[in-house]
Amino acid sequence: MSLCKGHINKHLRIERFWKESIRLNKSCTTIALRKCDCTLDAGGLVIHRVVYISKMAGVGAILDAVFGSYDLKVTRQWRDEDVRYREQEKQWREDAILREITWRHEDIEREQRLFKLANEKRMIDARQRQLIAVIKLATVLGGFNMAAIVEINVPEHFNQTIMAIYAGIAALQFLCMFICTLICTLLLMAITRFVTHTLETEIRLLETVDLDLVSPFNMYWLMRCESEWMLAYRLFYGGLSFFSMLIILIGLIQFRDSIIARIMVTVLCAATTVFWRLRIASKWQFLVSSPDSIPSTPTSTVRATALSAL
Template identity: 25%
Template sequence: MIGLAAGMEMADMAWEVKCREEDMKQRALENERHAIDDARRAVDEKAQQLQVVANQGALFAGFSMVVLVESSIPEALNGALLAVFGSAVATTIALFLVSTLNSTYILVAILRYDCVRRDVPFSEFWNKRCEPDWKIALRCFSYGVPSFLLVVSLVAWVTFWEAESGFVSASVVTTISMAVTLFWFGRTDRKWRGFLLMPEARVLTRGMSNTNVRRNGGGKISVPSPTDSSDYSETSIKVEDLKIVTEWE
């Protein structure tokens, strides 16, 4: 009886060890799945941002090109005004074109990122390879908006140059464009450009809701550090062991 009891106890211990090993392996698989999902989510968020900037930049550049091509230039137009008009249109097209091309190239680059193997973390890949070009694209777009409004003002002077009440009409258009430009620099650009140019960590910290803030033992409010979350990189599971679909749905 003693031998039978000892055998049953050994069998129970072996079963517990086996269950624990399977549980650890399952947890490693779950961690890897979460890591892949997080990487895909980060890529998708950046892709949406880049698509917005690229599409809007292409739209503004197209409008500026149409203004340059379709504008009817009066024969008696002042040469200096014509030169300023051409320079403003060319500058506007160049700014939005740089913004669009930078965003497009970055978009293609992040879509090629391997979310499964993740040889380099996506945050590191973005900060080292994409962040500088993203800032250039955003700055070019920001400067392109007032440049486009300048084109709107100049095209009014060019179009109404020979009209009887052309001075009044062009002055009204110029006044409205100047008002929008002042609003752009004083409100929209001032509020959002600096925020969008911040490093991702600072953006997440400043935008964190109160529900993510916890109190420590001394009563002080502290923000959870990134190390508090699960570190997916420490799992020993291999990607080949996953039984999940790795393609984009």
């Protein structure tokens, strides 16, 4: 009996040891130990335990292999997903950079076009001021001529030749100033129509490389308004010359009783006319000269000049 109890106690201790080992194992599978019949044969008990231990080791190896392969598969899948996400993130960054570059180019082009529009309007404003100044001066000289015709006192027995010359020069001076005023007024109307209906469209149709080279208003002025402006300027110059002659004739008529007064008026007006022609008009003669060439297209001459300079 004592021998049997010793074998039983030994068997129970071994069983408790393996239960504790299985409980502490990392595997999530609960393995129930089956009860083994206790025999008095110590050798049989040992053999039974060895077989039992080998079976448990095989199950643990299988579980480790299964969970190891699962972990490897999940890790590989996560790695592939991470690589794909990083590639997509890289593509998103590249697309964002390209969009920012495109938007920056569009902003620069928009600023260039706005600056070009403002510059063209400044040029148009300067041209309008020039035309208005000529109109005002021509109106003043023409009004002075009409006032002189109305207010002058002509004696009954005055020299008819001088009167005919005076009438002709007065009419020519007034007509020159009148036509000059009309032409400048029409040019103002043409410029106003261009800036309100055509300028923005012309600037919008320009290429980006032409924004710093081509001026739509200059092209319009050279092709449509330059010849009329030259005609108005020549008429204005002619009216100034006739105005000097008119002053001489008015002096001859008004100061007919004083020879010294007539001589003084004639000499001063003649000297002023000569000074005007030789000192002032000759210096600014280029203002009444046409440009050498008028390009037929907005970019033909300007691009050729820019490329030759490079």
